Amino acid sequence: MADMIRARGLVKRYGEVTALDGLDLSVPEGTILGLLGPNGAGKTTAVRIFTTLLEPDDGVAEVAGVDVRRDPRGVRRRIGLSGQYAAVDEYLTGYENLDMVGRLHRLGRRGAPKRARELLERFALTDAGDRPVKTYSGGMRRRLDLAAALVAEPTVLFLDEPTTGLDPRGRTGMWDVIRELVDGGATLLLTTQYLEEADRLADDIVVIDHGRIIAQGTADQLKAQVGGERVELVLEQAEDVELARSVLAGSAVGAVVVDEHSRRLTAPVSGGAPVLMAALARLQDEGVKVLDFGMRRPTLDDVFLTLTGQTTRTTTEADQAREQEPAR
Amino acid sequence: MSALLDTFADGAIVARRNLIKIKRVPDLLVFTTLSPIMFVLLFGYIFGGSIEIPGGNYREFLIAGIFAQTVIFGATITGAGLADDIQKGIIDRFRSLPMSQSAVLLGRTASDVVNNVIVIVVMSVTGLAIGWRIRTSVPEAIAGFLLLLLFAYAVSWIMAYLGLLVPSPEVLNNASFLVTFPLTFVANTFARPETFPGPVRTFANWNPVSAVVQAARELFGNTSPANPPPDVWSLQNPVAYTLIWVVAILAVFVPLAIRQYQRAASR
Structure with missing residues (x-):
């Protein structure tokens, strides 16, 4: 199987802080890679490079065989991105948001509205579709954001912490949706802080900390590694x-x-x-x-603790500041 | 050619999105139009009595000045809107789409022109109510309005650049105030520069805002032979001087803003 997402020696620095320190990744077609790490580990930076939002200082990143630096537009045509916070316009309705994205993908005057309605139905947003997003719950916004990432039926999807901030019901709902996507043949890179999530969804897991891979394998292999x-x-x-x-x-x-x-x-x-x-x-x-x-x-939590010396859920303020600073 | 058409098509989609917001949050428009109305009334009735305009009527002198100030303030919406979109991750969404890289900025600046048109209509009605009159022809008056909008359009590209640069919409509002306030006051907008001290007067005479205001006054027929413009090229040829500035601002800030957009990262 061909690798749909590939990185070789990715480096990204923000002044003194090294967000990515020579990252290598490969995600075979039709699989989910779980990119795991604490806040500030470099997960978001990696996603931003793959989705052409950020240029790496060094190294190569390819999506579906297209180099992100040489042909960013070619990459954009093939990907869907759903970010950490729902990037939907709260003054537009759910339908208008999806319709706009469809038109910008050149689905056309007829194609875009049709696709928007389809996605609203698929994500159980039909009833809310003509209400401004302002009135949506957190879970509904996330679903709409994911729907927006799927408008052009991308072959490669990047989900950056898709369930952060959701309640348990919202989270399991999201997991079901993500599973369906991959059953449909998509390739997916998922970042998460939740080990349970990676355990449930990912075929392969890469654990990073300080911009470097500290472990990789299937959930079972990682658990066996900790022993x-x-x-x-x-x-x-x-x-x-x-x-x-x-x-x-x-x-x-x-x-x-x-x-x-x-x-x-x-x-x-x-x-x-x-x-x-x-x-x-x-x-x-x-x-x-x-x-x-x-x-x-052992659970993945134990894996994490053994590898990084910290639990996944202890998020210090310094870590948060680190994650936000480089994100500029 | 088709790339250019795509850019405009994408720009129109983005502009439509911004205009829907005006429709959904009418309070915004109410407040952007209330403050110019307040300015017209404040200056017309409070300060108007103490500012002498030779051979003329202050309120008539005032209106073109208020128009210019308001559309320039209106241009800051461009920057605030973009800063807000960055903060909410919407620029990330746009940048990850295979759309034209300048369309978001084109759409944004275009929808802000619509905003300014609405504001100018409201102010014109207020002006007419307090005694302002257009004393020239319809084509000249239209030229006057177009020149005001064109200048504001150029300024909105400066604001677009700043909006993509600053960390939050609040910072943009405060920072732009520091520029727009002196620029619109140290000019012939509300008082005659002839009364200003030396260096301030020189600044006011060459301030492009003065030229816009002078041009608008002439095109509306709100000048008086008793109050001729100062004998400097900028105010003797206000339309040409304004257009030079419009071209210069666009030549510098369109590429700057587009480059900054491509670098803009969410925060």
């Missing part, structure tokens, strides 16, 4: 957390992760159920009340 099993405990009382941590540390093969807020402790172990039972027995001796316990295989 082992996880013992997980939830305590009844917060003051027992330190004690339980030291108990678990005795049998763990890596760092014990503590979520203070939910009083949850996770430790990588090797040795299976006996390790868990021994830990439980010791905690009982110490008088620690355990609310919930179990063994599980």
Whole structure:
């Protein structure tokens, strides 16, 4: 299968900050690549280069075999982009937004309105189609934005954090739509901060941090790479957390992760159920009340934690500032 | 040729989108027209009594000045609109489409001309109500209005460039104010430059805004032999001087704005 998205040695710097530091990517036709990383990792920068919004300082980027620098217009004809925030005009109706994009794609006076109505129906926006977008919910705006990316039936789609800010129902709805798209044969690059999302949707996952690839493979390969099993405990009382941590540390093969807020402790172990039972027995001796316990295989969250030393959901303000600054 | 046609077709699509906004948010138009009405009344009735215009009537002198000031202020909408579109990611959407690279700017500046036409109509009616009259012919009056709109169109390309440069629409509004306010006041818009101190008077005489206003006054027939324009080339030939500026501004800022558009990134 031919690669529909390809990057070799992409570099992008913003003054002192290096957003992309020699990124290599390839996405075979008809597959989804999940580009995963914390805020400021360079995900958005990569998408902006592939979609011709930004020129790389070095390296080559190709979409459907077309070089983004040599023929940006050729790339634009073949792609659909749905960004981090819904780029739809809130004063226009849903229909007018899609019709406008269709006309700019030269679908014509008859083609554009027809395509707009089709997409409204497909994204369950028919009833809202003639209302200004101002009145839409966040989920509806996202669906409309995705619909706008699909107007010209692109062969390659770029979705930059398509579910960020959506409620769980909106998110699962979006996932269904994205799955359908790829079943239809599209090639898709999806950036996300949610490991669950990458796990559910992506054929391949690339984890980047500081503009560099730190891991890649299928979700299963990444989990295997981290290895082992996880013992997980939830305590009844917060003051027992330190004690339980030291108990678990005795049998763990890596760092014990503590979520203070939910009083949850996770430790990588090797040795299976006996390790868990021994830990439980010791905690009982110490008088620690355990609310919930179990063994599980590593999740992508564990992968992330092991690789980057930070969890995906801890977004510091510095990270956010970094993501926004280079975005200029 | 077909590339040019495509550019205009795309520009028309973008202009239509901007005009729909005027229709959907009529408050915007109400406020852009209320302030010039307020200016006409304020200057006409409050300051008018203390500003002497030899041989003439201040309100008649005033109207062309207010017209020029208002259409120049109106041009800032171009920049604010573009800054807003960048902030909301809409420019990203346009830039990822296989459309003409200058169409967004053409469409934007064109729809802002429509905005200015509406504002001029409202102001003309207000002017007529307080005693302003066109004392020339219809073709000359139309030429006067066209010259005002043309100059504002050129200014809107400066604003387009600035709007794509600044980090937010608020910054544009504040920054453009620093330019448009002195430019429209240190001129013959509201008072006679003959009364200004030396260097300020020289600036006012060569200020293109003065030329636009002088040209409009002449084309509307609002001049008086008792108050001839100063003996400088710019005001003796105000139409030519205005057109030179229009061409110069467009020659510089159209390419600058288009280049900036291609670089514009969302924030």
